[in-house]
Amino acid sequence: MTRLTPAELEAARDRLVPDVVADGLKVLFCGINPGLMTAATGHHFARPGxxxxxxxxxxxxxxxxxxxxxxxxxxxxxxxxxxxVARATARADELTAEEYREGGRVLSTKVVHLGPRWLAVVGVTAYRAAFGDRRAVVGPQERTIGSSRVWVLPNPSGLNAHWTAATMAEEFARLRTAAEH
Structure with missing residues (x-):
């Protein structure tokens, strides 16, 4: 992968990154918002860590x-x-509470339109902020959006030290099994 300069990364701030979506998916993964590396490359979850x-x-x-x-x-x-949230930032803590709430509304509309079996939000804090569910934990949720079930996954950011790649993979595998049935 090409190394980007700090100026190239900063130039990607607020840039939008197209979704990778289709109707009737098994799982629609939902990140918090694009990071600057994602926005600069146009590829989701692009940061090396x-x-x-x-x-x-x-x-x-x-x-x-x-x-x-x-x-x-x-x-x-x-x-x-x-x-x-669609806009790119260096860190998720640059997002406002209103951006999360509006993002939850936009996401709900998108999910109803696309109809995935599962919406998988990566990051319990983002899910709580977007949907006003302060008690949510990692795993399947009671909430449905249209006909889609909701699963909260751990945030795969390298900064999330509470989860190892192996323990995250176990949770992702639980979702995969549910989505196949």
Whole structure:
């Protein structure tokens, strides 16, 4: 992967990154918002320390480890990616409470339109902020959006030291099993 300069990363601030979506997915993964590396490259979960792609493979959701630049291949496995908040920032703590709430409303509309079996929000804090559910924990939720079930996954950011790649992969695998039935 090409190394980007700090100026190139900063130039990606507020840039929008297209979703990787289709109707009727098994799972629509939902990140918090694009980071600057994602916005600069146009590839979701592109930051080198992010564990999304390795965990997705370790969980058995993809037959091989995909690179962020291969994100379109997810559609062939019935998987997609979107975000709670569309605008790119260096850190999620740059987002406002209103952006999370509005992101939850926009996401709900998107999910009703696309009709995935499962919406998988990666990050319990983002899920709580977007949907006003302060008691949510990692795992399947009672909430449905249209006909879609909701699952909260651990945040795959390298900063999330509470979860190892192996324990995250176990949770992703639980979702994969549920989505296949």
């Amino acid at each position: 992010n564990r999304f792609w390795p965990v997705l493979h370790l969980s058995g959701s993809t037959p091989r480890l995909l690179r962020p630049s291969e994100q379109a291949e997810l559609l062939s496995y019935g998987l997609g990616i979107t975000n709670v």
